[in-house]
Amino acid sequence: MLNADAKSRELKPSYAPDLYTRQEVSEFNWIFKNRKEGVYILAVNKNSSGTYVKGFVESESRKGMYHYVVAFIGQRREIVGGGFCECESRHYYGKPCKHVLSLRNMYEKHKEELDRLAAPYPELRR
Numbered sequence: 001m002l003n004a005d006a007k008s009r010e011l012k013p014s015y016a017p018d019l020y021t022r023q024e025v026s027e028f029n030w031i032f033k034n035r036k037e038g039v040y041i042l043a044v045n046k047n048s049s050g051t052y053v054k055g056f057v058e059s060e061s062r063k064g065m066y067h068y069v070v071a072f073i074g075q076r077r078e079i080v081g082g083g084f085c086e087c088e089s090r091h092y093y094g095k096p097c098k099h100v101l102s103l104r105n106m107y108e109k110h111k112e113e114l115d116r117l118a119a120p121y122p123e124l125r126r
């Protein structure tokens with residue numbers, strides 16, 4: 001009996017993603033959202049190496065729930081360092097996950113408008 005309990009506990013997923021509701025997300029000081037409200041962008045910062053984007057991306061399997069996502073997008077549209085997201089995919093399979101890619105694609109799609117809203121990001125010392 002004890003063994004069976006231990007086994008069932010073992011099989012339960014141990015990682016719980018941090019999710020936000022649409023209500024919570026809409027209360028942040030976001031600067032841009034797409035028409036379908038699948039992505040909310042909180043900040044865009046630029047330096048000579050690329051663009052730092054922070055925002056919320058809607059979960060595909062849990063509609064109305066959002067992941068907090070961060071990506072640094074290089075000059076060739078690459079995601080430097082793989083980005084940050086707290087979803088299961090990012091946790092178990094590495095980076096970058098589809099939410100990081102969605103955030104990058106949303107930025108690229110609305111680049112002109114978002115670049116106008118961008119603030120400077122410090123140049124990294126080498």
Ligand SMILES: [Zn+2]
Nearest residue numbers: 085087097099
């Ligand atoms: Zn993710």
